[in-house]
Amino acid sequence: xxxxxxxYFQVHQPxxxxxxxxxxxxxxxxYYDDFANRTILHRxxxxxxxxxxxxxxxxxxxxxxDFKVTFSITGSALEQxxxxxxxxxxxxxxxxxxGCVEFLAETYYHSLASLANEGEFKHQVEKHVKAIxxxxxxxxxxxxxxxxxxxxxxxxxxYDLGFKTMLTEGARHILGWKSPDYIYTDPLQKHLKVxxxxxxxxxxxxxxxxxxxxxxxxxxxxxxxSWLKAAEGDIINxxxxxxxxxxxxxxxxxxxxxxxxxxxxxxxxxTFEFTTPTRAARKHKAVADIEVQDPISWADExxxxxxxxxxxxxQDAYNKLYEQAEKLALLNNAVLWEDFGHLQESDHFYYMxxxxxxxxxxxxxxxxxxxxxxAFINYMNALSDFIIRIDDAVATNIDKD
Amino acid sequence: xxxxxxxxEFPPHIAGGLGTACYGIVKGLAHNGVDTIxxxxxxxxxxxxxxxxxxxxxxxxxxxxxxxxxxxLDKVKFVRVGSNMIPYADPDEFxxxxxxEKKLREQSDYKIYGAKYRFSxxxxxxxxxxxxxxxxxxxxxxxxxxxxxxxxxxxDWLTYLAGIAAKELTGKPLVVHVHATSFDRGTExxxxxxxxxxxxxxxxxxxxxxxxxxxxxxIVINKxxxxxxxxxxxxxxxxxxxxxxxxxxxxxxxxxxxxxGRITFQKGPEYFIEAAAKVLKRTDGVRFxxxxxxxxxxxxxxxxxxxxISDRFHFTGFLRGAEVQKMFAMSDVYIMPSVxxxxxxxxxxxxRTNVPSIISNQSGAAEVLKYAFKVDFWDVxxxxxxxxxxxxxxxxxxxxxxxxxxxxxRLKWNxxxxxxxxxxxxxxx
Numbered sequence: 001x002x003x004x005x006x007x008y009f010q011v012h013q014p015x016x017x018x019x020x021x022x023x024x025x026x027x028x029x030x031y032y033d034d035f036a037n038r039t040i041l042h043r044x045x046x047x048x049x050x051x052x053x054x055x056x057x058x059x060x061x062x063x064x065x066d067f068k069v070t071f072s073i074t075g076s077a078l079e080q081x082x083x084x085x086x087x088x089x090x091x092x093x094x095x096x097x098x099g100c101v102e103f104l105a106e107t108y109y110h111s112l113a114s115l116a117n118e119g120e121f122k123h124q125v126e127k128h129v130k131a132i133x134x135x136x137x138x139x140x141x142x143x144x145x146x147x148x149x150x151x152x153x154x155x156x157x158x159y160d161l162g163f164k165t166m167l168t169e170g171a172r173h174i175l176g177w178k179s180p181d182y183i184y185t186d187p188l189q190k191h192l193k194v195x196x197x198x199x200x201x202x203x204x205x206x207x208x209x210x211x212x213x214x215x216x217x218x219x220x221x222x223x224x225x226s227w228l229k230a231a232e233g234d235i236i237n238x239x240x241x242x243x244x245x246x247x248x249x250x251x252x253x254x255x256x257x258x259x260x261x262x263x264x265x266x267x268x269x270x271t272f273e274f275t276t277p278t279r280a281a282r283k284h285k286a287v288a289d290i291e292v293q294d295p296i297s298w299a300d301e302x303x304x305x306x307x308x309x310x311x312x313x314x315q316d317a318y319n320k321l322y323e324q325a326e327k328l329a330l331l332n333n334a335v336l337w338e339d340f341g342h343l344q345e346s347d348h349f350y351y352m353x354x355x356x357x358x359x360x361x362x363x364x365x366x367x368x369x370x371x372x373x374x375a376f377i378n379y380m381n382a383l384s385d386f387i388i389r390i391d392d393a394v395a396t397n398i399d400k401d
Numbered sequence: 402x403x404x405x406x407x408x409x410e411f412p413p414h415i416a417g418g419l420g421t422a423c424y425g426i427v428k429g430l431a432h433n434g435v436d437t438i439x440x441x442x443x444x445x446x447x448x449x450x451x452x453x454x455x456x457x458x459x460x461x462x463x464x465x466x467x468x469x470x471x472x473x474l475d476k477v478k479f480v481r482v483g484s485n486m487i488p489y490a491d492p493d494e495f496x497x498x499x500x501x502e503k504k505l506r507e508q509s510d511y512k513i514y515g516a517k518y519r520f521s522x523x524x525x526x527x528x529x530x531x532x533x534x535x536x537x538x539x540x541x542x543x544x545x546x547x548x549x550x551x552x553x554x555x556x557d558w559l560t561y562l563a564g565i566a567a568k569e570l571t572g573k574p575l576v577v578h579v580h581a582t583s584f585d586r587g588t589e590x591x592x593x594x595x596x597x598x599x600x601x602x603x604x605x606x607x608x609x610x611x612x613x614x615x616x617x618x619x620i621v622i623n624k625x626x627x628x629x630x631x632x633x634x635x636x637x638x639x640x641x642x643x644x645x646x647x648x649x650x651x652x653x654x655x656x657x658x659x660x661x662g663r664i665t666f667q668k669g670p671e672y673f674i675e676a677a678a679k680v681l682k683r684t685d686g687v688r689f690x691x692x693x694x695x696x697x698x699x700x701x702x703x704x705x706x707x708x709x710i711s712d713r714f715h716f717t718g719f720l721r722g723a724e725v726q727k728m729f730a731m732s733d734v735y736i737m738p739s740v741x742x743x744x745x746x747x748x749x750x751x752x753r754t755n756v757p758s759i760i761s762n763q764s765g766a767a768e769v770l771k772y773a774f775k776v777d778f779w780d781v782x783x784x785x786x787x788x789x790x791x792x793x794x795x796x797x798x799x800x801x802x803x804x805x806x807x808x809x810x811r812l813k814w815n816x817x818x819x820x821x822x823x824x825x826x827x828x829x830x
Contacts, residue, residue: 025652025653026652026654311706313702316705316706316707316709316711317706319709320709380711381715383712384712387712
């Protein structure tokens with residue numbers, strides 16, 4: 001039986017907040033920096049989404065269905081594509097039509113709801129599934145959580161939502177001596193198969209590809225194949241941000257040439273076949289349970305959730321945000337629900353991270369704020385306005401009754 | 402009567418409260434029949450010349466000075482120049498200053514004391530050098546205008562050496578005015594000894610010392626060892642002429658409790674946060690605002706988050722001109738929990754805007770404001786009580802707003818400068 005390679009790309013764009021000052025509270029309830037969001041999306045569409053989608057489509061056609069890839073596209077990103085770059089949606093549709101592309105389900109707003117509120121988590125997953133169906137005509141059957149956040153409990157919740165396959169990080173502190181290159185199951189729900197990211201081989205492409213100080217630079221298809229072959233196990237999961245291609249690794253680094261050539265090298269060698277999470281879970285047997293009591297993720301050295309909830313600023317903002325869920329449940333107000341969703345995007349919490357020094361490079365790259373403090377103040381100002389609106393709406397409802 | 406006055410800044414270009422105070426003083430003195438020649442290191446030309454003759458020290462060359470200034474030069478030579486020190490600048494401004502200064506230094510280094518020197522007139526990192534140069538130039542100016550004044554008046558340590566030089570060269574009496582001391586800028590064991598030395602020299606050389614409050618007067622007597630009969634308190638006043646209270650439309654219906662100032666240890670910001678948390682335990686419908694910036698800002702943000710009150714405790718960052726007025730206009734209670742405050746003009750501004758104010762007993766303003774609420778800076782329970790009462794009992798808030806408004810309108814520079822004039826008279830023989 002051939003071993004599997006599962007290539008999965010994460011597509012997400014945060015709904016960045018505008019400079020929202022204390023003086024705006026109660027006066028202006030538009031929280032988003034539309035200009036920055038549109039400008040950034042336009043740039044990344046030109047550099048990454050459009051050319052890379054084109055490349056993948058060509059590869060699928062060239063290899064007659066032997067080449068397969070997987071995407072997860074957040075609802076926040078879909079909204080921005082619909083609004084600013086509909087062409088990107090069209091190109092994803094073309095990919096969907098080949099049948100060689102699997103789309104995963106996740107939280108619509110790329111949120112931390114799985115950690116905060118089970119009801120809200122369910123709501124967002126359902127919203128996302130529907131958005132994927134509406135856009136691409138396919139129903140997701142495998143799940144990936146925001147930033148690959150996973151724990152036994154989250155696994156059980158995901159299974160209860162109807163998924164039998166879930167993706168997460170092959171975190172070393174969870175695996176110990178075990179290899180990420182097998183399929184595992186959730187100890188609370190044995191029917192949920194868990195696919196683990198091989199972070200070393202994934203990061204060779206996502207982070208190290210263009211690093212000239214890296215001993216293995218330049219990376220070639222042949223060299224990479226030899227590493228793949230050195231890995232024991234049934235399946236190698238290469239999970240990475242889609243923006244790797246053309247944005248983090250610039251076109252001039254040769255990343256497109258590398259990706260254009262890689263399938264050919266792998267397929268002609270014959271050891272591997274390309275697959276997608278749902279197919280892989282059907283094909284390979286799980287070898288063991290994987291026990292994860294505290295949530296893991298694919299972020300930073302720690303591979304935990306401290307990038308979003310590591311300091312007191314993040315925790316206070318997070319608590320204040322999710323305190324609103326109960327009141328919102330009383331309201332049938334689509335606009336408020338939408339803002340609630342966008343304010344839940346994990347990126348806002350990421351900007352407040354004070355872990356600048358160890359993982360500073362990555363944090364800074366994605367961060368529109370100069371300091372975590374600025375990020376926090378801005379977020380809390382917007383959140384304060386949001387809370388006022390909810391309280392007003394609740395009060396009006398009560399008056400009516 | 403005529404006075405030669407050394408200041409560091411003058412409106413409209415001001416960084417701290419010193420320039421505003423000098424303007425009020427000069428205007429008040431004029432009202433009392435005292436003419437002022439006001440010397441500042443770097444005038445821009447748009448200062449109000451109707452109240453005083455302004456001399457820009459940057460325009461004055463010191464080449465012509467006699468050997469007695471060289472002697473003085475020797476005396477001030479011990480002032481070591483070059484290391485960073487910043488008495489008032491806020492962090493953003495400090496950064497800009499340092500950058501600007503680097504450029505300046507690259508352009509022209511050390512033109513031996515002689516030709517004209519372009520003062521920055523700011524509070525940058527080569528402040529001590531500027532202070533020493535200001536003394537040279539100050540002496541020159543004093544000699545040039547020797548027959549046009551009866552005494553010399555120097556504001557804060559930045560100008561004391563200039564004051565001493567002027568006195569030594571002309572023999573005219575010197576009054577130094579203490580707006581703040583090193584003990585208000587650092588903690589007891591962390592004061593800048595170079596500044597302390599200049600302050601002390603100025604006070605020793607002066608014929609009279611004016612302190613802005615009894616609190617400051619006590620510091621001058623106890624920490625600088627100045628004889629009590631030489632030190633006179635003249636409380637600050639405030640000039641509200643031409644000022645209309647702005648109307649703002651409020652975004653929040655909640656009551657707003659405001660702290661406005663540099664977020665530094667001396668201003669007691671963390672006591673405010675603790676008091677806010679206590680109030681929020683008992684009531685909602687209130688928001689707290691910490692307006693300003695400073696080296697403790699980030700620590701305060703974390704402090705509020707740790708207490709879980711960030712949705713009700715807001716930070717605005719540094720506010721400028723009109724934004725300050727807007728902030729006052731949006732406030733229901735003003736609070737100044739300073740650990741050490743020579744005077745503290747901000748509660749006066751708040752009260753003038755009809756905002757009841759809570760101030761610490763450790764502020765000079767507490768000595769003159771009957772209708773402000775007074776607490777010890779560490780007594781966060783008392784602070785919380787007062788905030789709560791002002792929020793919940795409209796009669797109290799209305800009364801203190803009205804009484805406070807009338808009170809601060811009575812604190813006029815005309816009255817304060819009349820006292821100053823008496824001090825002048827006592828030193829002119």
